[in-house]
Amino acid sequence: VNNDLNTDLTTFATELADAARTVTLRYFRRPLDIEHKTDTSPVTIADRETEQLLRQRILQRFPEHGLYGEEYGQHGLEQRHRWVIDPIDGTKSFICGVPTFGTLIALLDGSESIIGVIDMPALDERWVGTAGQPTRFNGEPCRTRDCSGLADAALFATAPEMFQGEDAQRFQRLVRRVRLRRFGGDCHAYGLLAAGFIDLVVEADLKPYDFMALIPVIRGAGGVISDWRGQPLGLGSDGRVLAAATPELHERALVVLNAD
């Protein structure tokens, strides 16, 4: 019964991603007014209109569910089921015509993220994770790569300015141990990890709508995702995220991040 319910909810989540695409792709690479929020991150009418559409769809279908979105805040957070959505992850990429922006959709059952969608509209790539099932990349099951040593690992992060103060040193300590480091991923990096193309994503300063959707995707592909202390991610997490292709690699990255 639980599996059937999860399948229905997963189907609904992918329908949400389909709907979001119609809005984001209509605005992508078109002239847009850009506002700057209080935290100076850019936001456009595309972010707002996409989130409004997703809210509408969710409210219509599941009026009893809670909802937490990047642009319009939260309601019903006391509910068992809560949707956590980021209409455009990588707004900077979006407004610069870079096709690696994504839409993130998560469904929480209690504190557990049971469904996650990483959708890349302009790349026509989609990762769907459902608790207890293999993650699917464009409909096909996918797996992380069998990488257990830091010296073999390719590490991604969206931007160096994520890492402030001591975090910058902790991140650099890890970078010195890996084979390759690349900036500029946005949520696409987590999809690449789930599909076995890279091995580590290490980020900080993320919000729940940036990471809740990643959890079922990474786990269902055989990877591990946590905060920098190895604790499970949740709505109360501190915004530091470590995703790894294997438990061994995750453990080794944790040791380096937390070394004195």
Add this chain to the structure above:
Amino acid sequence: VNNDLNTDLTTFATELADAARTVTLRYFRRPLDIEHKTDTSPVTIADRETEQLLRQRILQRFPEHGLYGEEYGQHGLEQRHRWVIDPIDGTKSFICGVPTFGTLIALLDGSESIIGVIDMPALDERWVGTAGQPTRFNGEPCRTRDCSGLADAALFATAPEMFQGEDAQRFQRLVRRVRLRRFGGDCHAYGLLAAGFIDLVVEADLKPYDFMALIPVIRGAGGVISDWRGQPLGLGSDGRVLAAATPELHERALVVLNAD
């Protein structure tokens, strides 16, 4: 006559890009052995096979032309016409499954870069520049954006480690003046500039095969491209590149890069 010749050569350059796609896309997101060159940059069989194919085609059609490629060096550099090619620009992206890698093809007439192709196989995007003609983005004429002030400019660079020593400070000085900075572009950033989505690309530590193809693309779209002293780029340039959407923006960026 000169225009007809340039049109024929441009057609041939795009045929080269078509041929390169068949190789790069065959290897993209497939398991690959990665070697590390003496400068530690990664190289794969995809880089080597693509360059071999392009060399073969050029030699067959224009045996009298010179050729300079990233992987197999140069010959005939004393010739009037010389091809300068980078089979895979953004090998790091390529080996990580990131679709923003590209193929760069330039033709020099004397010291002048008269034809440039920026081809993005996995994105199905192509910019073609021919001296004296408007740059084409996927077949359609494109223009840079009308951005003249640093405070309005979006600036891209591939990675922070490009900027060593004093260059890092010069780059940071410019970053503090612009609206937005993003890492992770590879050659795609120059295409985005030519198509009017971003306004500045500032890089260092580039080789001639990284930048010779960019020149006709940027110029034919109304932009300006030079080294950090404002001098034209050539085979003997020092690897610092500044591309701007407008002459005014280019001048202002030069002033900041060269301020004491």
